[in-house]
Amino acid sequence: MASTAAAAAAAAAPVVMVTNDDGIDAPGLRFLVDQLVAQGRYRVLVCAPDTDRSGVSHCITWRSALRCKRVNINGATAFGVSGTPADCASLGISGKLFDGLVPDLVLSGINIGNNCGLHVVYSGTVAGAREAFIYGIPALAMSYNWVAGQSSVNDLKVAAEVCIPLINAVMVEIKSGTYPKGSFLNIDVPSDAAHHKGYKITKQGKYMARIGWEQTVYQKPSVESYQTASMDIDGEKDRDIDTSSANDLLFKRVIVKRSYDEEEGEDMDYKSLADGYITVTPLVALSRAEADVIPYYKACLSRI
Structure with a gap:
């Protein structure tokens, strides 16, 4: 009876899927998975690139089949995939890879190097979260502001630890049905992660x-x-x-x-990150032009 009850509890646990762009062997991903497993409250899936796919943005594989290989990660069901972060997110949430299981939340990271400002355009880490969001799955992209010659792999472990309270809070909102569906979150952890100044809601800047x-x-x-x-x-x-x-x-x-x-202001992502905050920046998938340029282009078209 006890084993049956434990199995039922595990099956009812919220499902979190982790992806990234640094590759499935990257320490940022492994530390994050370790923290999630240690929580004992989630069913953890991993679907990540089998090699480093940094800076590939939202590239997808269209004509070729993806090769998926099971990877041994303690406490998780994991696959390394011969695709991009967007591929991995798409496949992982499809229900095809994990025997019909669809995650409640997708986490992409923890990336080495910040993804503030215009870096969002290039980021495979952000693309992994964006792909899940496009298909209706809540998602967080997470990055650590690595500084060459100063940061160490242990800082990535600390970065994973300080993200866990936010992940837990988001899951509570998801399960209660109160989590907003109109955006996904881009999270950047400052270089001195152990002494961060707290979480701060920020706007995407021009860094x-x-x-x-x-x-x-x-x-x-x-x-x-x-x-x-x-x-x-x-x-x-x-x-x-x-x-x-x-x-x-x-x-x-x-x-x-x-x-x-x-002059962008105190609530911009990179400035807040540099000031020591864990920045939490809501993003959407669309790239809309500023409203004030619309009249200009309408006038241009009227003269053609």
Whole structure:
């Protein structure tokens, strides 16, 4: 009887699915899953890329079949998938991969490197959450503001820990039927996660690590990919690239500068993150133009 009751309780537990863009072996994802399992209140699923897919935005795989391989993660049912974060979110919520089980909540992360401001456009982490949201599943994207030469893998563990109260609160709202369906959340944890100033609702700003190009020669990566998973981390090494032709010109991306509009206000995501807050930014899937440009374009069309 006891085992039957335990099985029934497990089946009734809220279902959380974790994905990311750093890959299923990334420590940010593993620490998050460990924390969720330790809670003892969730049924935990994992559907994440089998390799690092950072910076792929909302790219999807259309023509090729996805290869899914079961991965051993203690306390969770997990698959590594030969696709993008959006692919993984889509497959994971479809009911096809997990024997009809559809998650109550999708978590994407924890990413290495912030996803504030315009970085949201490039982020595979945000895309994983956005894909779930598009199909009606509540979702959170979570990132840690990694600083090269200062941050450590243990900081990712702390970042996972400080996100758990927010995850629990969101699940309570979902189960009570009071959670809003019009947005998903983009969460960024400050570099000093252990001494954060609390959660703060913020707006997406215009922060951006501006990218330029430099000509280079082939150099095999010398650090783990999960340590260079963000476009906003200094010292990123060259990725493995094809050097079959000696006549090829090789170019790499480099960070030219970081910029944001300081007049945006105190409630913008990057400024609040830099001030030490865990930023919680509601996002939607649509990219609408500012309302004040509509009359201009109407006038332009009227003259054609």
